[in-house]
Amino acid sequence: MSQRKISRAVIKRLPRYYRYLGDLLDMGVERISSGELSQQMRVTASQIRQDLNNFGGFGQQGYGYNVRYLREEIAKILGLNTEHNMIIIGAGHLGTALANYNFEKNGFKTISLFDINPDLIGRTVRDIPIRSIDDLPEFLRENPVDIATLCLPKAKAKDIAQLLIDNGIKAIWNFAHTDLNLILPKDVVVENVHLSESLMRLSYTLKSRQQGEEE
Amino acid sequence: MSQRKISRAVIKRLPRYYRYLGDLLDMGVERISSGELSQQMRVTASQIRQDLNNFGGFGQQGYGYNVRYLREEIAKILGLNTEHNMIIIGAGHLGTALANYNFEKNGFKTISLFDINPDLIGRTVRDIPIRSIDDLPEFLRENPVDIATLCLPKAKAKDIAQLLIDNGIKAIWNFAHTDLNLILPKDVVVENVHLSESLMRLSYTLKSRQQGEEE
Known part of the structure; x- marks a missing residue:
């Protein structure tokens, strides 16, 4: 996965996505639409889709995002998969x-x-x-x-x-x-x-x- | 002094100016040119002039900035003049x-x-x-x-x-x-x-x- 095109602004937002997705997992939420995530995070749904599309479009039409998978991908991007x-x-x-x-x-x-x-x-x-x-x-x-x-x-x-x-x-x-x-x-x-x-x-x-x- | 036009980006930089000016005062420096401040802060001199012009152009041609005065003005803008x-x-x-x-x-x-x-x-x-x-x-x-x-x-x-x-x-x-x-x-x-x-x-x-x- 190439990271060359990810802007600093997106990177700055990633830890916050990571935190929200962790909170969702703690609550037992396994999938979420950009609309629901948008409401919780007070970011527009289109911003969320744009941001997350940077990493290969993990969302699926009519299904939303797989919370655990998305969180793991963000972890990899942030380097959190290594100690x-x-x-x-x-x-x-x-x-x-x-x-x-x-x-x-x-x-x-x-x-x-x-x-x-x-x-x-x-x-x-x-x-x-x-x-x-x-x-x-x-x-x-x-x-x-x-x-x-x-x-x-x-x-x-x-x-x-x-x-x-x-x-x-x-x-x-x-x-x-x-x-x-x-x-x-x-x-x-x-x-x-x-x-x-x-x-x-x-x-x-x-x-x-x-x-x-x-x- | 009107603050209506000061951008968030400038405001974000003000505490750093405030810190540098405090360090200068501690070292006994009473005036400084935008060029010198630029070197120390690793910000372009034109950025410094632009930023500080927001507050009424405290710099004087050929003299530079009065460190103490500039620091006090920034303190007022940041609300540091009240406890x-x-x-x-x-x-x-x-x-x-x-x-x-x-x-x-x-x-x-x-x-x-x-x-x-x-x-x-x-x-x-x-x-x-x-x-x-x-x-x-x-x-x-x-x-x-x-x-x-x-x-x-x-x-x-x-x-x-x-x-x-x-x-x-x-x-x-x-x-x-x-x-x-x-x-x-x-x-x-x-x-x-x-x-x-x-x-x-x-x-x-x-x-x-x-x-x-x-x-």
Whole structure:
């Protein structure tokens, strides 16, 4: 199946389809029409048909979509059919919270945390050990790691990102309040979660709505 | 200053400008040209000029932008010049991590957490009390709250969102793995942070990059 023509906008919507289809399966729904899915997701039925046609038209006239099959195909496109090993750099509140999150169900497995704080090193979070950042290069030589999650103060984020890249990491999930774009080689990908900026967008939308300037 | 013509795309970029200008101030930089800002942010200089012209052209030919002034203007647009009171529903790992986050520096102050777990109720996080969810309506009657943060399992998110809306909340920062769009009145705004979906996008980009299909 070629993915060459799939736009970024469609890709952005895929995780949401994946979630909805999972919810449907949990409720025992085995097939669904684009019209029903449209109502639930508040997306037009034609958008849904267009989006899903990108992957070879899984829907059948008069039958709708096979929920389980469609979800599996989307999983393959998103790379969720292979397991990903993750590490978390920074075992503070956020790093610990992420280590406690159930990302395993989508194949993302946290295998170690790292920190510089001697009080934390040697402890565990859900049986996942917290190691010293000094042991990171050796750990990466000995363990396959697909994704490194950065939960660090921004002052340290770039140096640690460089260390990760120098040791072969190709994907960074960045919660540090800074961009890493200046130091990234082309074969390294970053997904940013800037919580403060999300909160600012909420603040803006709230203010605009209250002023009656939007929608 | 009219905001009527500002596009969503520009608004999405504003928090990033705000962050960069803050970093510049921290480094003692008082003025900057669109060219310099362009290099740092990896955005074209003409994009920067276009974006910032939306707010009345703060730049001056041959001088550039006054960093402090520009940052203050962006703060006003984003609503950061007023303090926002927040509550966090769900005092688990993520809720606690958010309560520990330094959102105050941008005017977002967490004044209470809420939970249903009797073991947590009565405790504090950074001196912020964890209250029973049963006390939520009374708390909202007696305290001005601008933003409610949802850090709940998705099974409970919609009921609690409804309770918040019934008690006057107009802005929800949603970390629950579900959309709230079905129940929202028009005057209530939501900003979603779907961590699993962010991770899936990273997984997709990594896979595409490795297959050499992207960029």
